[in-house]
Amino acid sequence: MELLSNLALGFGVAFSLENLAYCFAGVALGTLIGVLPGVGPLVTIAMLFPITFHLPAVPAIIMLAGIFYGAQYGGSTTSILVNLPGETASAVTCIDGYQMARQGRAGPALATAALASFFAGCVGTLLIALAGPTLGEWALKFGSAEYTSLMLMALVASAVMTQGDAVKGLAMVVLGLLIGVVGVDVNSGMARYSFGIPELVDGVGFTVVAVGLFAVAEIVANLESREPREVYTGKLTGLMPTARDLRDAAWPTVRGTALGACFGVLPGTGPALSSFATYMLEKKIARDPSRFGRGAIEGVAAPEAANNAAAQTAFIPMLTLGIPATATMALMLAALTLQGIATGPQVMLDKPDLFWGLIASMWIGNCLLVILNLPLVGLWVKLLTVPYRWLFPSIILFCCIGNYSVSNNPFDVYLCALIGVLGYVLVKLECEPAPLLLGYVLGPLLEENLRRALLIARGDPTVFFTRPISAAFMIATVVILVVMVAPAARGMRRGT
Amino acid sequence: MQVSFVARLLALMLLFGAACTAFAQTSYPAKPIRFLVGFPPGGTNDIVARAVAPRFSEYLGQSVVIENRGGANASIATDLVAHAAPDGYTILLVAPGHATNPALLKLNFDSVNDFAFITLLAESQNLLVVHPSLPAHSVKALIALSKRRPGDINYGSSGTGTTVHLSAELFQYMTGVKWVHIPYKGGGPGLIALMAGEVSLYFGNVPTVIRQARAGKVRAVATTGLKRTPAAPDIPTVAESGVPGYEVTTAYGMAAPAKTPRAILDRLHTDIVRALNAPDTRERLLGLGADPVGNSPEQYTAFMKNEIAKWAKVIKAAGIKGE
Numbered sequence: 001m002e003l004l005s006n007l008a009l010g011f012g013v014a015f016s017l018e019n020l021a022y023c024f025a026g027v028a029l030g031t032l033i034g035v036l037p038g039v040g041p042l043v044t045i046a047m048l049f050p051i052t053f054h055l056p057a058v059p060a061i062i063m064l065a066g067i068f069y070g071a072q073y074g075g076s077t078t079s080i081l082v083n084l085p086g087e088t089a090s091a092v093t094c095i096d097g098y099q100m101a102r103q104g105r106a107g108p109a110l111a112t113a114a115l116a117s118f119f120a121g122c123v124g125t126l127l128i129a130l131a132g133p134t135l136g137e138w139a140l141k142f143g144s145a146e147y148t149s150l151m152l153m154a155l156v157a158s159a160v161m162t163q164g165d166a167v168k169g170l171a172m173v174v175l176g177l178l179i180g181v182v183g184v185d186v187n188s189g190m191a192r193y194s195f196g197i198p199e200l201v202d203g204v205g206f207t208v209v210a211v212g213l214f215a216v217a218e219i220v221a222n223l224e225s226r227e228p229r230e231v232y233t234g235k236l237t238g239l240m241p242t243a244r245d246l247r248d249a250a251w252p253t254v255r256g257t258a259l260g261a262c263f264g265v266l267p268g269t270g271p272a273l274s275s276f277a278t279y280m281l282e283k284k285i286a287r288d289p290s291r292f293g294r295g296a297i298e299g300v301a302a303p304e305a306a307n308n309a310a311a312q313t314a315f316i317p318m319l320t321l322g323i324p325a326t327a328t329m330a331l332m333l334a335a336l337t338l339q340g341i342a343t344g345p346q347v348m349l350d351k352p353d354l355f356w357g358l359i360a361s362m363w364i365g366n367c368l369l370v371i372l373n374l375p376l377v378g379l380w381v382k383l384l385t386v387p388y389r390w391l392f393p394s395i396i397l398f399c400c401i402g403n404y405s406v407s408n409n410p411f412d413v414y415l416c417a418l419i420g421v422l423g424y425v426l427v428k429l430e431c432e433p434a435p436l437l438l439g440y441v442l443g444p445l446l447e448e449n450l451r452r453a454l455l456i457a458r459g460d461p462t463v464f465f466t467r468p469i470s471a472a473f474m475i476a477t478v479v480i481l482v483v484m485v486a487p488a489a490r491g492m493r494r495g496t
Numbered sequence: 497m498q499v500s501f502v503a504r505l506l507a508l509m510l511l512f513g514a515a516c517t518a519f520a521q522t523s524y525p526a527k528p529i530r531f532l533v534g535f536p537p538g539g540t541n542d543i544v545a546r547a548v549a550p551r552f553s554e555y556l557g558q559s560v561v562i563e564n565r566g567g568a569n570a571s572i573a574t575d576l577v578a579h580a581a582p583d584g585y586t587i588l589l590v591a592p593g594h595a596t597n598p599a600l601l602k603l604n605f606d607s608v609n610d611f612a613f614i615t616l617l618a619e620s621q622n623l624l625v626v627h628p629s630l631p632a633h634s635v636k637a638l639i640a641l642s643k644r645r646p647g648d649i650n651y652g653s654s655g656t657g658t659t660v661h662l663s664a665e666l667f668q669y670m671t672g673v674k675w676v677h678i679p680y681k682g683g684g685p686g687l688i689a690l691m692a693g694e695v696s697l698y699f700g701n702v703p704t705v706i707r708q709a710r711a712g713k714v715r716a717v718a719t720t721g722l723k724r725t726p727a728a729p730d731i732p733t734v735a736e737s738g739v740p741g742y743e744v745t746t747a748y749g750m751a752a753p754a755k756t757p758r759a760i761l762d763r764l765h766t767d768i769v770r771a772l773n774a775p776d777t778r779e780r781l782l783g784l785g786a787d788p789v790g791n792s793p794e795q796y797t798a799f800m801k802n803e804i805a806k807w808a809k810v811i812k813a814a815g816i817k818g819e
Contacts, residue, residue: 046537046564049546053780140692186679189600189656189816196602198575201568321691322707323684330684334543337703338780407536407566448681455678456650456694 003129010356014364019059023361026063027368030070034090035078036402040207041071042328043405049335057339058354062361064332065315069121069362072311073369076113076304077380081106082395084215089307091210092275095434096292096299098218103295106381107239112249112297113304114373115241120257120305121366124312127261128319129359135313136320139265144453145463147266149473151446154273156477156484157280158438168431176439179204186448187455199411204419206272207406209440211399212416213433217423219392239378241297249301252282260306264313274310275303276438293432312362319355524584524760525558532563532577533589534570540701540784541570544618544748545589547780551771556763569593569657571601578605582753584760587614590749592659595803599811600657607804611751613796614765617772618786619745621721622663622699623706624734625714630696635718635737638697642673651675652695654683657816662807663699663720663744665814670739690714701746702727703785720744727785747803748786749796765793 013019033044045064052060075090080097093113100109127135142150158173182193183203194200241249256278263274282302283292292299317323324330341351383391403412423433457463465471531549535541545562553560565573570591580586590613598607624635630649632638642649653661656679668675678695680686687705690698691713698705699720706728709716718734719725722743734742750768752761771777772790781788791799 042537046542046546049537049543050550053550053776140688143689143692143694184656186655186681189679198568198572201601202566317684317688321688323687323691323704330539331537331543334784338543338547338783408563409565409567409572452678452680455676 006352006356007129007360009352010358010360013058013353013357014062014360019062019357019361020364022055022059022063023066023365024368026066027070027073027365028372030067030072031074031369031372033067034071034074034076036398040328040406041068042331044071045328045331045335049331052335053338057336057341057351058357060335060339061332061354061358062365064335065358065362066365068328068332069308069311069365070369072308073114073117073373075307076117076300077110079214080109080113080300081380081383082215082391083218084395084399085210089272089275089310090304091214091272091437092279092303092434093300094214095279096294096296099293099295100297100300101384105295106384107377108241108245108297109300110377110380111239111241111374112245112301114370114377115246116249116253116256116301116305117308118366118370119253120260120309121312121369122363123257124261124264124309125359125362125366127313128316128362129356132316133320135265135316139317139321141469142266143467144449144456145467145470146473147449148446148453149464149470149477151442151449153473153477153480154277154280155439155442155446156480157277157284158435158442168429169435172426172431172433172435173439176436176441177443179209179436180440180443181447187451197411199409199415203444204415204440205403205406205412206441208403208412208416209419210437211403212419213423213426213437215395215399216416216420217427217433219395220420220424221427222388223392239381245297249297252278252298252302253305255281256302256305257309260309261313263306264310265316272307272441274306276441278302278306315358319358524763525556527585528559528561529556529584530563530586531560531589532565532573532586534565534567534573534591534593536564536566540620540746540786541589541591541748543784544781544786547784548617548768548771548777551774551777552768555767555770568601569597571597571603574607575604577751577753578610580753582612582755582757584752584756584764586753587764588751589617590747590751590800592746592748593657594749595747595800596657596659596662596807596811598804599808600816608797608801610754612754612756612761613793613800614750614752614761615768615772615793616747616749616789616791616796616799617768618781618784618788619747620784620786621702621719621725622659622744622746623702623709623719623725623728623731624663624667624697624699624717625690625705625709626698626717627690627693627696628712628715629693630715632717633715635732635734635739638717639671639673639738642671642675646674647676649675649697650678650695651697651699652686652689653677653679653698654686655679655681657811659744659746660686660699660701662810664697665816666742666744666810667699667734667739669810669813670742699744701785703783706785725785726782726787746786747799749800761793 029044030041033041044067072089076093076097078084079090079093080101083094083098085091085094097109100106182200184191184201191201259278259281260274263277279299279302282298283289286292286298314329318329318333324333399416400413403416404410406412426433453463464474531545533542533545542564549560549562565576570593574588574594577586577588594607597603626632632641651664653664655661661677664675680689683701683704686698687700689695691708702725705714708714716731718732718737720734720743722733722735724733752764769790772788778788
């Protein structure tokens with residue numbers, strides 16, 4: 001009952017004309033920047049920061065939050081249409097989303113992404129309202145040992161990502177690990193593989209790698225073929241998903257939402273990892289895994305649901321513990337701090353209008369996003385009819401702007417071009433970029449947590465098995481290994 | 497008649513145009529000023545810059561554009577300003593790392609001589625907090641406990657070479673205790689690790705950790721400033737609790753390239769000090785836990801020289817190696 005009265009308070013706050021307007025402005029802006037690669041919520045919120053000085057706290061945070069989760073929505077659009085991940089979390093959507101677009105099914109892919117995001121957003125918000133503080137405490141149970149085991153499990157499971165040649169897949173993961181460790185080592189403070197270039201001291205940015213590997217490489221590879229663009233649009237079959245599409249996407253959406261909501265609560269891992277994890281899960285449990293990478297609708301629905309659920313639950317550590325999990329969250333927290341609001345464990349009690357108003361506005365924001373995005377599907381699909389000679393230069397231009405704006409440094413643009421060349425070589429060698437990206441994300445996290453866990457345990461490796469959550473992940477890792485190796489072993493026995 | 501009217505109008509316009517140009521030549525600033533911040537948006541550096549920029553722009557009569565050039569603990573942005581044209585149109589937000597970078601990184605500039613230090617904008621203290629399970633309620637008790645269990649207590653930090661890390665190194669250097677450094681990527685994860693009990697000690701930025709202490713999630717022991725912080729006057733300093741001379745401040749300042757003309761530096765100094773004294777700017781900085789300063793260029797330069805020498809000693813003694 002208390003929940004209902006709290007929600008009533010929240011909707012009372014969020015439904016004021018002013019707050020609705022700021023919510024709409026936030027999600028519209030978020031969608032827009034999500035479409036542009038590299039121009040992430042962080043940069044946008046930073047630019048809008050001074051405006052929040054002149055706003056009361058509630059509309060300010062409603063608008064900033066809208067930008068944040070709106071960007072997760074918009075990020076999928078360019079991933080699907082032109083293989084250009086607009087946001088970190090939507091890189092996975094490229095894999096099957098872009099293939100769907102190539103088969104003339106861009107409309108259903110976009111609509112599925114929007115609907116899956118909507119469902120996940122609503123569930124994520126409900127979770128914050130129902131179990132925010134409990135989940136916040138749960139996040140505290142994750143120490144370095146738990147993270148290490150979790151990363152190990154994810155890395156083992158990543159073998160599922162690869163299609164065809166397992167050796168090539170493994171090579172890609174390792175290459176990703178190597179790119180991931182460029183920069184200052186957290187433990188010693190030493191710079192690794194930086195070749196004396198100051199820009200490399202902080203490592204290679206995600207946007208640089210993802211945009212280079214997916215968008216730039218794809219365009220370069222496309223320039224070779226003289227295939228006319230009209231081929232895709234000629235096969236265009238309907239804008240909206242069919243009943244069968246919806247049925248296929250339903251369970252993956254639910255599973256993606258569940259997994260995404262869990263990852264979102266963990267500080268530091270967030271949406272990017274959640275979308276990879278769900279993609280691997282879907283591929284593993286699919287009746288026909290070979291469809292993945294060739295335009296499976298599950299491959300769009302699950303990661304999109306996951307990253308949007310994670311985007312909502314990422315607010316839990318900030319709202320219940322007063323600790324920002326990511327730089328974007330830190331900026332939102334700072335906006336509140338400058339308003340004189342002490343965010344911390346007490347914010348739910350001290351400022352119920354802010355807390356519940358924000359939660360209600362997230363619901364409204366998710367509705368607004370669907371209303372905003374579904375009619376846009378037709379418009380976006382029309383974009384594909386733009387001839388190559390206009391489309392390609394524009395995509396490259398946006399890639400450059402996006403990479404430059406991350407740290408206002410031309411070096412990142414050059415580096416992206418270089419990685420684009422690498423991506424093209426990989427396309428020629430029939431190596432897939434997705435395992436590389438996963439290695440790049442997981443590698444540094446695994447290393448950092450492994451070394452930290454051992455440092456705390458003074459070098460005792462049994463720590464990974466004596467802590468219950470960590471032990472559970474380790475057992476799961478072994479199970480995954482067995483499941484993966486068993487069919488191969490059986491096959492070998494039959495063969496001999 | 498008509499012709500002469502047009503001619504007069506033309507002459508008037510020309511005169512006005514010429515006056516404008518002359519005015520522009522003599523009066524600084526004639527175009528927007530780049531204010532370089534060495535970190536991406538969202539960090540305290542960025543927020544300090546964004547907190548002072550509105551009033552500063554207003555008083556200068558030109559917009560001050562914040563440019564985030566992240567990387568290498570602000571040394572990329574610092575390098576850029578060191579080698580920028582000394583015309584007053586490129587200025588730097590001097591990051592706290594300015595004092596420690598010379599001892600940690602290979603730099604392409606001289607951290608003192610390549611800059612004209614304008615003023616210390618604001619400084620904040622760190623607060624030593626411990627996990628509630630650690631049986632130490634004061635600095636003295638902590639030292640005694642640490643001496644009984646050398647190399648047993650873990651302290652967290654927001655990364656190697658940060659003020660959070662160096663606060664603990666200075667403490668060990670001055671008291672002779674031995675702790676184990678557990679670095680995290682950023683202040684959020686570091687503080688979460690303390691709350692979860694993965695590490696026992698943490699020297700966090702006052703406004704962030706004080707709320708956790710007030711909520712009873714962690715226990716506040718002492719602050720790192722020479723004087724008690726206005727944000728928590730009930731908490732003693734490390735210096736007054738038996739480690740005299742112990743001081744760590746996180747200092748944010750403003751500097752221009754070394755050869756910037758005196759007149760321009762004076763103008764910048766006057767307007768930034770005015771901006772720091774504006775009630776709304778003060779309030780914003782205090783909200784961040786940073787005390788507005790606004791001292792003279794001479795005081796600030798002396799402060800920087802002193803800090804660089806102090807940290808070089810501590811970093812060497814602690815055996816921290818950078819690049």
